[in-house]
Amino acid sequence: MKIQTRFGEVELIDEGQVGYSFGSQDNKYQYPSEINFSEEPRPPVVLGIKLNSAPLIAFGGYGIGIQIGPHLSIALSDRLFVVFKRWLICIDLATHQLLWSIEADPINCFGLYHSSEHSALITHGELEVARFDEDGAKLWHTSGADIFSEGFKLEPDSILVVDFNGTKYRYSYDGGLRMA
Template sequence: MHTEIDTQYGSLRVVNEPMYSFESQDNVRSYPLEVRLANDSLTSIHGVELNGQGIMVVGAGGGCSAVHERSALVIGDRLYLAVGDHVACLSLELPYGQIWSTRVDTATCFGVYWDKKREALISHGELEIARLSLHGGLIWHASGADIFSEGFRLLPDYIEAVDFNQAIYRFDYATGEAVLR
């Protein structure tokens, strides 16, 4: 699986690298920069390519996450990547590298979203929905009764998440508090 994004720097591609081994010369693909977001075992590893060239590989712990259309987004010169239990902010300008990373869920981050109107960076986690600042600060996080596996949307007035039992949660963009409707 992979996802592709057109950027001001060219075509960006994020790929699953489940067999990648950090600090090894025996990987199928090589990346000049390796970014570890956890000191323990890595359960999710995503490679980042720009214009067909591998530029970095990012690994994190937590639950295993796969690459899909909501795994990454680009805002200006920054790539925001959901990998494992983290959202990482990576520079797309030379020198490529990690700007920050934040653990956003106690299990797995399913995706990262951007609401331009509110300048809201939102993480859809398995157990928690979180809002981050563009500098990596956790503004708020909220959880529900079960895992948020049945739907997630940014709507005009609130963020909607649906849990495993089909319970619908609506969170305020500014505070993360429940919105009653």
């Protein structure tokens, strides 16, 4: 997946498919920064991020693969926000530095969304929906009766989520309170 930023083109790559090993000189791309959220030198899931075709940073984690898609990252101002496995990550595109990472869901994140009218970064997790500010503070999080796997939509006045059983949840932007 590629997105345009004021710093150039950002590309997200599934490096786990090619057997990326942290610290190895044998990888196709040499990332100047590697953050391994797993304890294995060769984690099963690896996300590589390139800026203007140059390797920038790689993240490793547990579980099964990742699906590179339109809701994996968002560029706002000079920052790139990325969901990877259960983490929300922020990278400064001007300095190429990792600013912070925080657990956004206990299991896995399906997507990252932004509502400019509410100045809200919203993560769609397997078990939780959460709102963050741009500095990584978790403002609220909420969950439902089952996995949030059947739908997610930012609406003008609320966040609509559908769980595995088809139950619909509508949450407020302000406090994550369930609305009727």
